[in-house]
Amino acid sequence: MEQKAKSISLPQIKALLQQIRAVCDRFNLISLNRRLEATEALVAENPPIDIAVLGQFKAGKSSFLNSLIGQAVLPVGAIPVTTAITRLQYGATERAIIRHFNGSITEAPLSGIAGHTSEAQNPGNQKNVEVVDIELPTLEAYAGLRLVDTPGLGSVYQYHKSTSENWLPEVGAALLAISADRPLSAPDLELIRELATHTPNIIILLTKADLLSEEQRQEVIRFFSATLQRELHRDLPVYLYSTKAGTAAFKQIVENEIIRKLAVNRDAEFMRILRYKTESLVHGCLGYLEVALNAALQADQDRESLRAQILDEKVNESLVLEELGMIARENQRQTRDIIQTYLDQFRGSITKKVIKKLEKDMPGWKGNLWKLSRQYETWTSETMTEEMRWLSKAEHGHFYGTLKKAHAGISRSLEAFRKFLDENIQKVLSVKMADVEWKIDVVEPERPDITFSKSFDVHLDLIWFLIPMFLFCKIFERHFLQGLPREVEKNISRLAAQWEKRINDAIDLMKKQAAQYIQEELATIDGLLSKTQGQTDDIRRLISLLKEQSNQ
Numbered sequence: 185m186e187q188k189a190k191s192i193s194l195p196q197i198k199a200l201l202q203q204i205r206a207v208c209d210r211f212n213l214i215s216l217n218r219r220l221e222a223t224e225a226l227v228a229e230n231p232p233i234d235i236a237v238l239g240q241f242k243a244g245k246s247s248f249l250n251s252l253i254g255q256a257v258l259p260v261g262a263i264p265v266t267t268a269i270t271r272l273q274y275g276a277t278e279r280a281i282i283r284h285f286n287g288s289i290t291e292a293p294l295s296g297i298a299g300h301t302s303e304a305q306n307p308g309n310q311k312n313v314e315v316v317d318i319e320l321p322t323l324e325a326y327a328g329l330r331l332v333d334t335p336g337l338g339s340v341y342q343y344h345k346s347t348s349e350n351w352l353p354e355v356g357a358a359l360l361a362i363s364a365d366r367p368l369s370a371p372d373l374e375l376i377r378e379l380a381t382h383t384p385n386i387i388i389l390l391t392k393a394d395l396l397s398e399e400q401r402q403e404v405i406r407f408f409s410a411t412l413q414r415e416l417h418r419d420l421p422v423y424l425y426s427t428k429a430g431t432a433a434f435k436q437i438v439e440n441e442i443i444r445k446l447a448v449n450r451d452a453e454f455m456r457i458l459r460y461k462t463e464s465l466v467h468g469c470l471g472y473l474e475v476a477l478n479a480a481l482q483a484d485q486d487r488e489s490l491r492a493q494i495l496d497e498k499v500n501e502s503l504v505l506e507e508l509g510m511i512a513r514e515n516q517r518q519t520r521d522i523i524q525t526y527l528d529q530f531r532g533s534i535t536k537k538v539i540k541k542l543e544k545d546m547p548g549w550k551g552n553l554w555k556l557s558r559q560y561e562t563w564t565s566e567t568m569t570e571e572m573r574w575l576s577k578a579e580h581g582h583f584y585g586t587l588k589k590a591h592a593g594i595s596r597s598l599e600a601f602r603k604f605l606d607e608n609i610q611k612v613l614s615v616k617m618a619d620v621e622w623k624i625d626v627v628e629p630e631r632p633d634i635t636f637s638k639s640f641d642v643h644l645d646l647i648w649f650l651i652p653m654f655l656f657c658k659i660f661e662r663h664f665l666q667g668l669p670r671e672v673e674k675n676i677s678r679l680a681a682q683w684e685k686r687i688n689d690a691i692d693l694m695k696k697q698a699a700q701y702i703q704e705e706l707a708t709i710d711g712l713l714s715k716t717q718g719q720t721d722d723i724r725r726l727i728s729l730l731k732e733q734s735n736q
C-alpha cells in the first residue's frame with residue numbers, strides 16, 4: 185500500500201478527498217466523517233506532524249515526554265492523570281495556550297497547565313479543554329513536529345479513552361507506550377489495529393525498561409515480535425525507554441532514530457502520512473461502497489422478484505394488449521355486415537319511394553339527352569342525399585351493435601386485468617390499491633357528411649347529338665327509372681361504409697384508451713418498484729472511480 189501510495193500527488197489527494205466527501209455525503213457515511221475532516225484539515229493547514237504518545241493509563245507517557253524534552257512540564261502520577269490532549273512544539277517564547285471546545289482560547293503559565301490537563305485539577309475535563317498547546321524554545325530542533333501527550337486508555341475514566349480515540353485521526357506518527365511490566369495486552373493490539381488506519385508510522389515504546397533485566401527485555405521484544413506477527417501479520421519497531429535508569433542512552437536513540445528523522449524529512453514525511461491517510465480513507469470508503477453495492481444488488485434482486493410476482497402471467501401487458509386488439513378486430517369485422525343487413529330492409533321502400541318521385545318529377549324535364557342526363561344526375565344526387573340523410577338520422581341508433589359489444593368486451597378485459605393486478609399488489613406488497621375507475625368512453629361517431637354525386641355508369645349523354653329525343657324520350661325515362669334500384673343499393677352500401685368507418689374508428693379509440701390505462705398503470709408500478717434503480721450502476725461507477733484515482 186505504501187509503495188503505491190507514493191505515486192499520488194497533492195492535487196490527486198485533493199481530488200480523492202473531494203470524491204470521498206461526495207460519497208460520504210451521499211451515503212451518509214458518518215463514521216468516516218471525522219477521519220475525512222482531519223485529513224482535509226491536514227491538506228488545508230499543513231500543520232506540524234503530530235507525534236503522539238498513546239497507550240494504556242500509567243504506561244509512563246507523560247513521564248517519557250517530560251524526559252524527552254528535558255523539562256517536567258506535563259503532570260505525571262501514580263493514578264490516572266492526563267485528561268486532555270497536550271501538544272508540545274517549538275515556540276520562540278515559553279507559553280501554554282488552552283483551547284476550549286467552545287472555541288475560546290486562554291493562556292496559562294507553564295507551571296499551571298496541570299490545572300487544565302490533570303484529572304486531579306480538571307476532573308472530568310469540566311473546564312472543557314479541547315487541547316493544550318505548549319510552546320517551548322528548547323524544541324527548536326523539532327520545529328515542524330508536535331509531540332502529543334494523550335490521556336491513557338483502560339482506566340476507570342472512560343472519557344480519557346474517548347478523548348484519545350477521538351483524536352486519533354489527527355495522528356502523524358504513533359508511539360505506542362507499553363509498560364515493560366505489562367507487555368502487549370489485548371487493548372494494545374486493538375489500538376495498533378486502529379492506528380493502522382491512520383498512520384504508516386507505528387512505533388512501540390517499551391517504557392519502564394528499568395523494571396526488566398537485559399535478558400527480560402530481549403524476551404519481551406521477542407514476545408512483541410512473535411505476537412505482532414501472529415495477530416497482525418506485521419513487524420513494528422520496538423524502542424526501549426526508562427525515565428529512571430540509563431535515560432540518556434535511551435533518549436539519544438529515540439531522538440536520533442525517531443524524532444530527528446521525522447524533523448529532517450518533515451515535508452516528505454508529511455506527504456507520506458497524508459497519502460497514507462487518504463489511501464486508508466479510500467479503502468474505508470470502498471468498504472462501505474461494497475456494502476452499499478450489495479444492498480443495492482439485493483434490492484435490485486428483490487425488486488426483480490417483486491416485479492415478477494406482481495406482473496405474473498395473469499397481469500401480462502402484451503397478452504392483455506393482444507386481447508384488446510382481438511376484441512376490437514373481431515367487432516370491427518362485423519360492423520359492416522350488421523349495418524348493411526339492417527339498412528337492407530329499407531331498400532325496397534326507399535326504391536319505391538324514389539321511383540314514384542322520379543315518375544312525378546321527370547315529365548317536367550325539358551331538353552336534349554345531355555340536358556336530361558344532367559337533370560337526372562342532379563335529381564338523383566339530391567334525392568339520394570336526402571334519403572340517406574334521413575335514413576342515417578332516423579336509424580343510426582341501430583348501427584352501434586359492434587361498438588357496444590366492443591365496449592363491453594374491452595371493459596371486461598380491463599376489469600379483469602385490474603382485478604388481478606390489485607390482487608397481486610395486495611399479496612406481494614400488502615398494499616391495497618385505491619379504487620380507480622377505468623371507464624372506457626363510448627364516443628358516438630359523428631354522422632357522416634352524406635353528399636352523393638355522380639351516379640351514372642354509362643355515359644349515354646356523350647352521344648346525345650346522335651339521338652333525337654322526340655323518338656326516344658320514353659325509352660330514356662324508362663332507363664332512368666330502371667337505374668334507380670341500383671342507385672338506392674349503391675347509396676345504402678356507401679352509407680353503411682361510412683358508418684362502418686366511423687364506428688370502427690370509435691372502437692379503435694376505445695382500444696387505445698384501454699391500452700393507455702394499462703400502460704400508465706404498469707409504468708406507475710414499475711416506477712414504484714424501481715425507486716432505487718440505477719443505484720447499482722452508480723455505486724459501481726464510484727467504486728471504479730475511487731480505485732482508479734487511488735491506484736488501488
Ligand SMILES: Nc1nc2c(ncn2[C@@H]2O[C@H](COP(=O)(O)OP(=O)(O)OP(=O)(O)O)[C@@H](O)[C@H]2O)c(=O)[nH]1
Pocket residue numbers: 240241242243244245246247248259260261262263264265266267334335336337391392393394395425426427428429
Ligand atoms: N519504574 C519506572 N516508573 C516510571 C517510568 N516512567 C514513569 N514511571 C511511573 O509510572 C507512573 C505513571 O507515569 P505517567 O507518566 O503519569 O503515566 P501516563 O501514561 O502519562 O499516565 P496517564 O496520563 O494517567 O495515562 C508514575 O508513577 C511514574 O513515576 C519509568 O521509566 N520507570
Ligand SMILES: [Mg+2]
Pocket residue numbers: 245246247259260265266333334335336
Ligand atoms: Mg499522562
